Amino acid sequence: MVGFKVSYYDGHSPEAQPARLEVDSVRRRLRVVASDGLEDICLATVPLKSLSLDPPLEGDQWVLRLGDGAVCECPAEVYDWICRYKPAGYGGRFTRWAESSMKIAVMCFAATAVALVLFFRVGIPLIADHSARVLPPEIERVVGQQVMDTLDRHLFHPSELPEEVREGIELEFAELVAKVPQSPDYRIEFRRSRIGPNAFALPGGIIIMTDELVDFSTERNQIHAVLAHELGHVEHKHGMRMAFQKAGYALTITFFLGDVSSVLSMGAALPAVLVETGYSRQFEREADLYAAYFLTESGIGVEPMIELLQQITGEYEDASQTLRWLSTHPPTSERARLMREFAASRIAEDEPPVLNP
Numbered sequence: 001m002v003g004f005k006v007s008y009y010d011g012h013s014p015e016a017q018p019a020r021l022e023v024d025s026v027r028r029r030l031r032v033v034a035s036d037g038l039e040d041i042c043l044a045t046v047p048l049k050s051l052s053l054d055p056p057l058e059g060d061q062w063v064l065r066l067g068d069g070a071v072c073e074c075p076a077e078v079y080d081w082i083c084r085y086k087p088a089g090y091g092g093r094f095t096r097w098a099e100s101s102m103k104i105a106v107m108c109f110a111a112t113a114v115a116l117v118l119f120f121r122v123g124i125p126l127i128a129d130h131s132a133r134v135l136p137p138e139i140e141r142v143v144g145q146q147v148m149d150t151l152d153r154h155l156f157h158p159s160e161l162p163e164e165v166r167e168g169i170e171l172e173f174a175e176l177v178a179k180v181p182q183s184p185d186y187r188i189e190f191r192r193s194r195i196g197p198n199a200f201a202l203p204g205g206i207i208i209m210t211d212e213l214v215d216f217s218t219e220r221n222q223i224h225a226v227l228a229h230e231l232g233h234v235e236h237k238h239g240m241r242m243a244f245q246k247a248g249y250a251l252t253i254t255f256f257l258g259d260v261s262s263v264l265s266m267g268a269a270l271p272a273v274l275v276e277t278g279y280s281r282q283f284e285r286e287a288d289l290y291a292a293y294f295l296t297e298s299g300i301g302v303e304p305m306i307e308l309l310q311q312i313t314g315e316y317e318d319a320s321q322t323l324r325w326l327s328t329h330p331p332t333s334e335r336a337r338l339m340r341e342f343a344a345s346r347i348a349e350d351e352p353p354v355l356n357p
């Protein structure tokens with residue numbers, strides 16, 4: 001028998017009781033023994049194979065778990081002492097080594113940071129894209145309508161465009177939509193607003209066009225180009241992909257920081273995010289290429305779209321307005337180059353592009 005002085009807690013009382021550890025090498029068990037001066041009293045016995053010894057979180061006392069909430073606080077030497085009786089390799093040895101190594105700690109921190117960045121940059125967008133594609137169309141329509149209602153309450157007023165102008169655009173839109181295979185229930189909504197020339201694509205097939213954009217355009221083909229671009233946003237499910245991405249970021253932050261409010265605010269934030277920051281550059285490029293396809297197919301070409309972009313850029317370059325169609329779009333020159341390249345390749349190849357990868 002070998003003894004070792006420890007403090008024993010029975011799991012019920014906060015009072016520590018002086019005790020000693022003894023190893024019964026014949027029965028392969030550890031005994032916690034106290035003495036009242038006359039005789040030894042066995043407080044607990046634990047099989048050596050099921051010992052659990054935790055390194056100190058602070059101070060220098062290790063914690064030996066005995067079951068039913070009972071523990072012993074032991075000095076660091078107990079670790080090596082127990083290892084002698086449990087030579088098959090004690091799980092805590094690696095933990096002890098790792099925790100004492102600054103190099104390992106830095107490497108673990110760096111690996112966690114890289115994994116988090118990869119998850120944010122690649123993982124969440126992939127999960128969001130997949131979720132948006134398998135989402136039932138009915139749900140997408142409900143979300144789109146909710147966003148529309150919110151925007152109507154806070155931002156928009158009824159359109160003041162002449163009825164014949166709206167009907168003409170609606171007719172053109174119907175012809176455009178007829179070319180889209182398996183299209184959702186598209187509908188165009190005209191609204192007056194204080195945010196200038198603007199257009200939005202909502203989940204489920206609602207496309208909003210402001211009176212100001214119609215007034216700003218100098219030819220009907222420019223309106224056609226905007227409709228084709230917004231159609232691209234809907235067909236690529238950019239609304240729900242953005243909503244799922246932002247929810248994924250909020251959930252991840254909640255997981256690590258415990259801030260539930262970031263998730264709860266996401267549903268209500270979608271209209272504001274859509275209007276104030278718009279879609280990402282990647283989504284805008286996808287919508288531009290989609291529009292370029294329709295514009296070249298219909299013989300209109302990409303120039304009306306590029307002219308409109310240049311007109312808006314010229315008009316609003318120095319203005320303080322941020323809520324406009326170009327707010328976070330890629331630079332006009334980059335968009336023009338991309339669409340012209342696409343149009344040229346279409347003429348050269350004459351093969352239909354993959355619009356919905």
Ligand SMILES: [Zn+2]
Nearest residue numbers: 229279284287
């Ligand atoms: Zn866009």
